[in-house]
Amino acid sequence: MGTNQNVLGLVFASIHDEAIYDLTKLRTMGSVPFGGRYRLIDFPLSNFVNSGISQVGVITKRNYGSLLDHVGSGREWDLARKKGGLHLLPPYSHTGSSMYHGRLDALGNAWSFVEHSSAEYVVLTNCDIVTNIDYRPAVEVHIASGADITAVYAKGYYDHLTGAAATIFGIGGDGFVNDVMIDPPMTGSCNLGLDMFVMSKDFLRRIVKESMSRNRTSLRKHILLDRSANYKILAYEHTGYYSKIDSLASFFNANLDLLDAAKRDALFRKAAPIFTKTKDNAPVRFGLESHIKNSLIADGCIIEGKVENCVLFRGVRIGKGSVVRDSIITQDTVIGARCSIRNVITDKNVQIADERQLTGSAGYPLFIGKGAEI
Numbered sequence: 378m379g380t381n382q383n384v385l386g387l388v389f390a391s392i393h394d395e396a397i398y399d400l401t402k403l404r405t406m407g408s409v410p411f412g413g414r415y416r417l418i419d420f421p422l423s424n425f426v427n428s429g430i431s432q433v434g435v436i437t438k439r440n441y442g443s444l445l446d447h448v449g450s451g452r453e454w455d456l457a458r459k460k461g462g463l464h465l466l467p468p469y470s471h472t473g474s475s476m477y478h479g480r481l482d483a484l485g486n487a488w489s490f491v492e493h494s495s496a497e498y499v500v501l502t503n504c505d506i507v508t509n510i511d512y513r514p515a516v517e518v519h520i521a522s523g524a525d526i527t528a529v530y531a532k533g534y535y536d537h538l539t540g541a542a543a544t545i546f547g548i549g550g551d552g553f554v555n556d557v558m559i560d561p562p563m564t565g566s567c568n569l570g571l572d573m574f575v576m577s578k579d580f581l582r583r584i585v586k587e588s589m590s591r592n593r594t595s596l597r598k599h600i601l602l603d604r605s606a607n608y609k610i611l612a613y614e615h616t617g618y619y620s621k622i623d624s625l626a627s628f629f630n631a632n633l634d635l636l637d638a639a640k641r642d643a644l645f646r647k648a649a650p651i652f653t654k655t656k657d658n659a660p661v662r663f664g665l666e667s668h669i670k671n672s673l674i675a676d677g678c679i680i681e682g683k684v685e686n687c688v689l690f691r692g693v694r695i696g697k698g699s700v701v702r703d704s705i706i707t708q709d710t711v712i713g714a715r716c717s718i719r720n721v722i723t724d725k726n727v728q729i730a731d732e733r734q735l736t737g738s739a740g741y742p743l744f745i746g747k748g749a750e751i
Contacts, residue, residue: 533566673689
């Protein structure tokens with residue numbers, strides 16, 4: 378696929394970490410495992426590459442060791458380049474050694490990277506939206522419209538009791554945003570912002586420099602909400618499949634969504650593949666008494682029990698006589714013999730002894746932390 382040197386992609390790897398603190402306590406949002414063999418950062422990086430964007434900056438914050446290990450030089454995404462390519466940007470605020478407090482603060486710290494890019498336009502995105510999107514039409518519409526900001530949104534359902542960090546748009550007949558609400562006390566169908574924005578570099582420079590001088594740190598609150606009347610904000614609708622990871626339950630449901638073939642095919646499209654770090658694991662090994670139903674099982678697993686409606690990551694082991702249903706079992710978890718597991722999320726390297734019974738619910742899955750022994 379051809380590249381577009383006129384567009385720079387920026388990924389915020391740690392925005393909204395607090396929404397799924399159980400999973401981000403020891404890692405960034407971008408490092409959170411997903412779908413058996415992926416990390417959340419794989420989706421924005423792949424979307425950029427599939428859109429022809431080959432200049433990409435990843436803005437980190439804290440606990441980013443696993444993120445650095447995963448993305449490396451960017452080779453798996455064809456971003457290991459002499460010109461452009463992947464750049465990992467530091468987590469510290471421009472005001473000193475403290476970490477940034479919002480996108481504008483982060484952009485102020487990373488501005489020298491943006492300034493030295495040859496791109497005229499910038500696409501900003503987070504890691505908490507799982508989707509497959511082509512940014513080229515959004516950039517083209519942005520340029521043609523003369524907008525200051527193009528905000529990508531999707532028709533969706535919002536519940537203020539379970540959702541977090543939501544931006545809701547009111548959109549006029551001309552396609553421009555005429556109202557912005559942040560985390561409103563409402564429930565129902567709405568125009569849900571996906572925290573993806575297109576701007577010219579000149580406009581972004583202006584709002585970043587002004588915000589730095591006025592101690593404004595949040596793009597959502599200090600630009601979209603407080604100053605929406607001052608700028609032309611175009612709404613661009615994304616009509617493809619997406620999942621917003623804003624709670625442990627939404628993470629659970631987004632993974633189980635992949636068991637639906639239609640949703641899985643909408644996310645993992647042959648024409649726009651999702652790339653990830655490759656590993657040389659052995660194929661899955663099934664025992665003589667194993668039984669598998671409607672599950673995704675990554676390479677390196679050893680299954681000797683029964684697995685139904687589950688997503689199993691690399692290196693998981695299920696012992697004889699165990700039954701695992703409706704669960705997300707992440708990398709290198711070992712479940713002993715004669716266990717009963719249902720509506721459970723395990724982080725990496727969990728050890729569950731023989732004859733254990735662990736049960737959560739679909740709305741409140743039981744979470745077991747990294748390296749736990751039960």
